[in-house]
Each structure stands twice: as C-alpha cells, then as structure tokens.
Amino acid sequence: MKPVIGCLGAGRMGRGIAVVFAFAGHQVVVVDFKEREAATFEALATEARAEIRSTLETLSRIDLLPAELVPTIADRITVVSRQEAAAALPRCDVIFEGMPEILGLKQAALAEASRLAGEGPIIASTTSTILVDDLAGSIEHPGRFLNAHWLNPAYLVPLIELSPGRLTAPEVTVRMKTLLEGIGKVPVVCAARPGFIVPRIQSLAMNEAARMVEEGVASAEDIDKAVIYGFGFRFAVLGLLEFIDWGGGDILHHASRYLVEALGDSRYAAPDIIATNMREGRIGMKTGQGFMNYEGVDLAVYRERRLAAFASALRAMGLAREPVA
Structure with missing residues (x-):
C-alpha cells in the first residue's frame, strides 16, 4: 500500500505536489486550511481541481503522460475543506505544509494540523525562506518534522532540498528521502541555513x-x-x-x-x-x-x-x- 499524502494548503505548491504524488500512484488529500463559507470553498475546490486537471493535460501534451491516464490520476486527488481536516489528516502518512510564507500563519497552521493529525504522520514544511527550527516549536512531536523545499514547477523539477532541524529524528529524514526517491525525485540534505542551496x-x-x-x-x-x-x-x-x-x-x-x-x-x-x-x-x-x-x-x-x-x-x-x- 502506497503512503497517503496530505497537502496542507490548496495553493500552487499544494496542487503541484498533489500532481507529483498522484502521478506516482499515491492517494492525495489537499486540505484547504483557511476558514471559508461553504460556497466559497466549493468555488476554490472547483478551481483547484480544474488546475490539477489542466496540469495533467499539459503533461500529456508534452509527452510525459498518456492522455488516457489523465482521469485516473486526477481521481486520486481529493480536495477537502478545513472543517474536514480532522477526518482527513489522520489518514495521511506524510503531510506537506504549503501555506503562505508568513511565519505566524505557518506556525498556527502547523500547530493545528499536527494536533489534528496525531503523532503518526511525518510533517514537512515546503517553505523557501523560514528555517525549520523556527517552525518546529509549533509541532506536536517535533521529531517527525523537517523542511522539504520543492522548486516550482514541483511536477517537473526533480530536486527537493531537505533541511532537518535540531529536533528532527534521523530516521524521519531517511524515510522522507526514500519516499521522494521512490517517486523519481532527487532529494539533497542541507543544514538549516537561510536560502538552502x-x-x-x-x-x-x-x-x-x-x-x-x-x-x-x-x-x-x-x-x-x-x-x-x-x-x-x-x-x-x-x-x-x-x-x-x-x-x-x-x-x-x-x-x-x-x-x-x-x-x-x-x-x-x-x-x-x-x-x-x-x-x-x-x-x-x-x-x-x-x-x-x-x-x-x-x-x-x-x-x-x-x-x-x-x-x-x-x-x-x-x-x-x-x-x-
């Protein structure tokens, strides 16, 4: 059974990561972690699904994906609201946080998501600017937390920069590297320094x-x-x-x-x-x-x-x- 992937945040990064893992055969849950009215969420979810489908169709047109597999891969991705996060996150094996690059917002989202998910899932922030140790204090059981910096477009660029923190358990970094290599990515490990590599x-x-x-x-x-x-x-x-x-x-x-x-x-x-x-x-x-x-x-x-x-x-x-x- 392939690990279930969670994407915290329904923006560009969350959608891109969802495409990568669905392409590789994983079930993916994209969690819109903002409080919205039901109608507003439905509009966003419809737009997210349309962009994901459009991305897969583009991959098909540039000969990276057979056209007949587009619907199958798209169906592996579910978009849920914040109200559904309590049920969705504990089902995930790995959660990638892709909220806006605002320290306080990320800290609050990671604190709530780690509480809802329970202690099982690995949690990784995709931040391009904030150091892992500035976020780890918000996480329940921070040994399962690290930074995983994807480069846009996530569904094409092979490299992912992994930055474990002071509290990251070594086996968590190993598990993340293994997961990413298994979907054809090229992870590298770097110290927690501004700017990564x-x-x-x-x-x-x-x-x-x-x-x-x-x-x-x-x-x-x-x-x-x-x-x-x-x-x-x-x-x-x-x-x-x-x-x-x-x-x-x-x-x-x-x-x-x-x-x-x-x-x-x-x-x-x-x-x-x-x-x-x-x-x-x-x-x-x-x-x-x-x-x-x-x-x-x-x-x-x-x-x-x-x-x-x-x-x-x-x-x-x-x-x-x-x-x-």
Whole structure:
C-alpha cells in the first residue's frame, strides 16, 4: 500500500505536489486550511481541481503522460475543506505544509494540523525562506518534522532540498528521502541555513545578471543567451564544484583575484576553502583530489562520459550539426 499524502494548503505548491504524488500512484488529500463559507470553498475546490486537471493535460501534451491516464490520476486527488481536516489528516502518512510564507500563519497552521493529525504522520514544511527550527516549536512531536523545499514547477523539477532541524529524528529524514526517491525525485540534505542551496546560488547569479544590464555590459537578451548556451549548458552536466575540479581550483583562485582587482569589488573574491585546497594539493582532477575524490577513477573514461552528456544536451537543444565532408 502506497503512503497517503496530505497537502496542507490548496495553493500552487499544494496542487503541484498533489500532481507529483498522484502521478506516482499515491492517494492525495489537499486540505484547504483557511476558514471559508461553504460556497466559497466549493468555488476554490472547483478551481483547484480544474488546475490539477489542466496540469495533467499539459503533461500529456508534452509527452510525459498518456492522455488516457489523465482521469485516473486526477481521481486520486481529493480536495477537502478545513472543517474536514480532522477526518482527513489522520489518514495521511506524510503531510506537506504549503501555506503562505508568513511565519505566524505557518506556525498556527502547523500547530493545528499536527494536533489534528496525531503523532503518526511525518510533517514537512515546503517553505523557501523560514528555517525549520523556527517552525518546529509549533509541532506536536517535533521529531517527525523537517523542511522539504520543492522548486516550482514541483511536477517537473526533480530536486527537493531537505533541511532537518535540531529536533528532527534521523530516521524521519531517511524515510522522507526514500519516499521522494521512490517517486523519481532527487532529494539533497542541507543544514538549516537561510536560502538552502539553490536559492543562495541563484540569488547571486540573478543579481549579477541584473547588475550587468545596469552597467551596460550586454543586452538582457544576450545575457540570457549566454546563460542558456554557456553557463546553463555546462552546469546541466557538471555540478559547480565538479566544474572547479575539472578545470582546477588554481584557475578559480587566480581568476577571482583578477576580477576583484579589475572590477574593484570584493564580491568576486574566492572563499578561504579555495586557497586551503591549493595549499593542501587538492586542486582537482589533475591532483586526484579536489572537492571530490578522484583516486582510482579512470579519468579518460570519466571525461569521455561527461563529454557524451554534453553531446546529448547539444542534440536536445537542436544545436548538434553534421560535419562537412
């Protein structure tokens, strides 16, 4: 029997998560956790069901789902009102909270939901901004609570950032990872720090792109072309730290020093770990150690596999060309 999934909140995130789990064969209950008149709730539920159905139809049109399965998957999702939460939540094995990003509102909703659900279900907040330990105090039996940050659109982006707190039981993190891997997602675990992993990286990149427009470095269109066909193309295959190892941490060290001096801004400075790695000989693939360990790795085979992945990406973008004979 597949775990029953609860989505606390009937907004975009709750609906997206519902689609993901229903697609994978789970029964899902979406709980509209706001107090509403019956007629207002019915209007919202109708709209939520229509959006869920529309999302599934879109997945069908882009060849991720056979059209004949749309009704079956949609029927796995039930939308209920707050008045029905007391009956719905205890039936759930895992509950994802997706209320608006307001600390007090989330705390109140999690406190009430954890009381109604009983001590059995794992509860995860999908917050993108609030730390797990700022919410855990609201939960009855907080050992079953952690953050699970989904990236929009939840039904397409594979990554989910898991952030356990001081009180999170280790087995809860393991169970959540196993559940998410079982539906085809890629969970990563990070410490409870502001911004998780992806938001911290992308906020720097997005601000730098905007700053280059401001400085007249290039047009918005050309900056985005550079990101799609250069930055994004490479980092869809190589991770950022793997890329440092690929070229060598010494290259980043010297390039960073040049940018600091040329642009007169310390924001381009490399962190201390780059200089430390250089001193200790962990420069990357050429020394067998970097951020990753390459000891015993056949580097020629490794590089060729990465190049093959680049070639596949090039073909997917329609940019691979036949040679001229």
